Amino acid sequence: MSSTPATPTPTPIRIDFVSDVSCPWCVVGLKSLEQALDKLHDTVQADIHFQPFELNANMPPEGEDIGEHIARKYGSTPEQMAQSREAIRARGEQLGFTFAMDKRGRIYNTFDAHRLLHWAGLEGRQKELKMALFDSYFTQGQNPSSHEVLLKVAGDVGLDSVKAAEVLASSAYADEVRAQEKFYQQNGINSVPAVIINERHLISGGQPPEVFEQALRQIISGG
Numbered sequence: 001m002s003s004t005p006a007t008p009t010p011t012p013i014r015i016d017f018v019s020d021v022s023c024p025w026c027v028v029g030l031k032s033l034e035q036a037l038d039k040l041h042d043t044v045q046a047d048i049h050f051q052p053f054e055l056n057a058n059m060p061p062e063g064e065d066i067g068e069h070i071a072r073k074y075g076s077t078p079e080q081m082a083q084s085r086e087a088i089r090a091r092g093e094q095l096g097f098t099f100a101m102d103k104r105g106r107i108y109n110t111f112d113a114h115r116l117l118h119w120a121g122l123e124g125r126q127k128e129l130k131m132a133l134f135d136s137y138f139t140q141g142q143n144p145s146s147h148e149v150l151l152k153v154a155g156d157v158g159l160d161s162v163k164a165a166e167v168l169a170s171s172a173y174a175d176e177v178r179a180q181e182k183f184y185q186q187n188g189i190n191s192v193p194a195v196i197i198n199e200r201h202l203i204s205g206g207q208p209p210e211v212f213e214q215a216l217r218q219i220i221s222g223g
Contacts, residue, residue: 010045011220018051018194021133024088028206029193031095036212052114063108103141118173128157
């Protein structure tokens with residue numbers, strides 16, 4: 001009498017996704033990672049933690065025109081910026097995410113968004129808030145430093161709006177966010193997205209889903 005083969009147990013892995021909510025390639029990286037994990041759902045059980053990184057920690061509250069900002073920071077020409085915008089839009093479309101480039105005219109400070117994300121992690125809603133913040137900024141063109149916007153997005157994903165308002169009105173989790181930012185910077189993370197598997201293996205940038213899938217397969221097989 002033959003016995004039924006046991007179903008393999010998925011391998012648990014920890015993923016630290018270091019990113020900023022104002023980083024378009026972080027959206028691309030996250031959507032690609034999600035597609036890779038969907039293909040590996042029988043093989044991998046992922047525990048994702050979103051870690052803070054501020055691309056523009058010194059950005060004033062009113063933000064800055066995105067064209068002026070990119071030209072000043074990277075020395076990009078208008079033609080280079082147009083090419084980059086189209087590359088990002090096309091990658092997003094492939095992954096099922098809409099980058100509405102005409103709606104996103106400014107870049108903003110994201111520190112309060114990171115504080116809210118830290119709290120959302122404690123509430124078990126971090127991934128939902130992260131994706132909603134990406135949608136709010138990149139698809140709807142809303143200001144991620146606005147407390148009004150942050151409260152609406154928090155409520156939309158099922159977080160307690162009163163508690164969210166208390167977090168934003170105070171300095172709650174500011175020390176924790178700064179400590180995490182410092183930790184990753186001191187460990188060599190100076191661009192995002194940075195995807196760290198089991199606190200050992202680094203996958204950098206907005207890679208295609210196949211790259212994440214191959215890397216995860218190698219990691220869980222010990223390769």
